[in-house]
Amino acid sequence: MTRIWRFALLFGLGCSSAEPEPPAGPLDLDTRSAVPSQNVAKPPPDVPEKPWRGEPFGDSLPPGVKRLSEEEGNELVAKCKPLEAAVFGRRPRGGSTSDAASIGVAEGVLEVLADPPPLQGIDVKRCASLLERDVKDFLARAREARAAQALRTVLLALSDRDKAGSAPCPAAPPVPADVTTVAAGPYESKPRDFEPEGWRCAKYNPLGAPQHFQIEVARRGDSYRVVARLYPVKGGPISELYVETPVKGVDVATPILRRVE
Known part of the structure; x- marks a missing residue:
């Protein structure tokens, strides 16, 4: 897509005379690129006898994110409004992380910022750099x-299975099998991906919904370790989120941790 058309698409979403219709879904759902990628970060090896160390994932930045400082945030607000208006239109820059439309617009904005439109009266290069970091965050x-x-x-x-008195579930293999598959784009699962007994037991099947992460249920003795691996920033380091709980007395309030070295 050329810069003119990318710019026209996003500008049209927010600056028409009528209230813009939200897109049908995220703009990043093209799964044609969802194949194993070369030269991308992989998780450290899992040594069974070595316990993982983790920290609450919400207490630290996702890997690869360089969050704006307070001073930089103020600069973005004070000096970069023309660029923000051009690429976001009427849509708020800080949308909800659970809103598909906001996520889709943000993905499109990154494309535009790779070759930002020329604007008078501002430092476009500087503003594009600040806005790009904020959108990636x-x-x-x-x-x-x-x-x-x-x-x-x-x-x-x-937990529901445990409360029903059923036997614990076996391990469920990672989907997709190669974590680098989600490095370049989301993976669209196939029905066969969740046919193994571990997944049927856990009753997890996203029905082909594109996923930016690899998911797995591991067994460590009398405990479950449920893991999601992803690349929060395309081209950046990997993040491993996980939760561990005994197979008996599964605690749904167990905190989700980010694995640290």
């Missing part, structure tokens, strides 16, 4: 929030 948090929601969904199903 938003998208990284949105991707991690989606992964965390998937972990909670699996944990709830395991």
Whole structure:
């Protein structure tokens, strides 16, 4: 897509005389690029006898994010309004990380910022750099929030099974099998991906919904370790979110952690 058309698309979303219609869904759902990628970061090896160390994932920045300082944030607001208006239109820059339309617009904005429109009266290069970092921060948090929601969904199903007095579930293999598949774009799962007994037991099946993360249920003795691996920033380092709980007495309130070295 040329710069003119990218610019026209996003500008049209927010600056028409009528209230813009939200897009049908995220603009990043093209799964044609969802194949294993070369030269991207991979998680450290899992040594069974070595416990993982983690910290609450919401207490630190997603890997690859360089959040704006307070001074930079003030600069963006004070000096870069023309560029923000050009690429976001009437849509708010700080949308909800759970809103598909906001996520889709943010993905489109990144495309425009790669070759920003010429504007008078501002330092376009500087403003584009600040705005790009802010948008990447938003998208990284949105991707991690989606992964965390998937972990909670699996944990709830395991808890329901435990409360029903059923036998614990076996391990469920990672989907997709190669984590680098989600480095360049979302993966669209196939029905066969969730046919293994572990997944049928956990009753998790996103029905082909594009996912920016790899998900897995591991067994460590008498405990579950449910893991979501993702690249919060395209081309950046990997993030491993996980939750561990005993197979008996599954606690749905167990905090979601980010693995740290």
